Amino acid sequence: MLALIGGTGAGQPANLQVTRRLVVRTPYGDPSGALTFGEVAGRPVVFIARHGYGHTIPPHLINYRANIWALTQQPVTHIVAIASVGGIRTDMGPGTLVIPDQIIDYTWGRKQTMFEVGEHPVTHVDFTEPYSGDLRSALLDAARQSRVSVVDGGTYACTQGPRLETAAEICRIQRDGGDMVGMTGMPEAVLAREVGVPYATLAVVSNWAAGQQDSQRGVVFSAASGVFEAAMMRANSVLEALVLTGV
Structure with a gap:
């Protein structure tokens, strides 16, 4: 069964026919919701x-461990995270869909592992390729099948939030190789890796990052113009095509 994690602006998918809800308790505390x-x-x-x-939990206070643990106690085979991001690279303007292949983590103080000191042996997971290659390929195939344009690859820079970045910080991220910026990509991705569930992100660009393109005078979100909503409709088409592949 496919698990979906929704982010800012990416609430419950419109094409999801709800059958039930389940409240789950975890060893790591309460997840974000049922x-x-x-x-x-x-x-x-x-x-x-x-x-x-x-939408009441800011990025730095999300219980990522509880969310991942709760999902993986179900018969989940893959996890796709839908994430709202700011575009840095010139081909990642508002409304663009991106399937990133790398991460830079700028967060601090977040619980980064399921394996706490004293309870489990120290565990080092290979995070060279932070996203599942097979799941990324399946998402790209689903985009082609649904005739939705997506950008293949790019580096997701994860910042602490909840404030947006300064223009200088975005310049630094750009120099580091970041192509888009968000606040929730980590530690979600590494926790999924620890529990052994293939994980990938479908990123939806909601705005230009600070200081980029038309945001020199301040960040402008695309939701007001309907661009983000239209992008989410395309994202839902990709997810539906992915589900039909049997993932």
């Missing part, structure tokens, strides 16, 4: 809103 089970194109899917269903 798990929502349903069907997309007749296939089973489970969904969780990482910011909570009222």
Whole structure:
């Protein structure tokens, strides 16, 4: 069964036919909310809103460990995270869909591992390729099947939040090789790696990052113009095509 994690602006998928909800308790505390089970194109899917269903949990306070643990206690085979990001690279303007292949982590103080000192042996996971190559390929195939344009690859820079970045910080991220910026990509990706579930991100660009393109005078979100909403509709088409492949 495919698990979906929704982020800012990416609430419960419109094409998800809900069948039930389940409150889960975890060894790491409460997840962001109940798990929502349903069907997309007749296939089973489970969904969780990482910011909570009222969008009340800021990025640095999300219980990523509880969310991942709760999902993986279900018969989940793959996890796709839908993430809202700011575009840095010139081909990643508002409304663009991106399937990133790398991460730079600028966060601090977040619980980065399921294996706490004293409870488990020290565990070092290979994170050379932070996203599942097979799942990324499946997402790219799904985009082609649904005739939706996506950018193949790019580096997701994860910042602490909840404030947006300064123009100088975005310049630094750009020099480091970051192509888009978000606040929730880590430690979500590494926790999925620790529990052995293939994980990939479908990023939706909501705005130019600070100081880029038309944001020199301040960040302008695309939601007001309907660009982000249209992009989310395309993202849902990709996810539906992915589900139909049997992932």
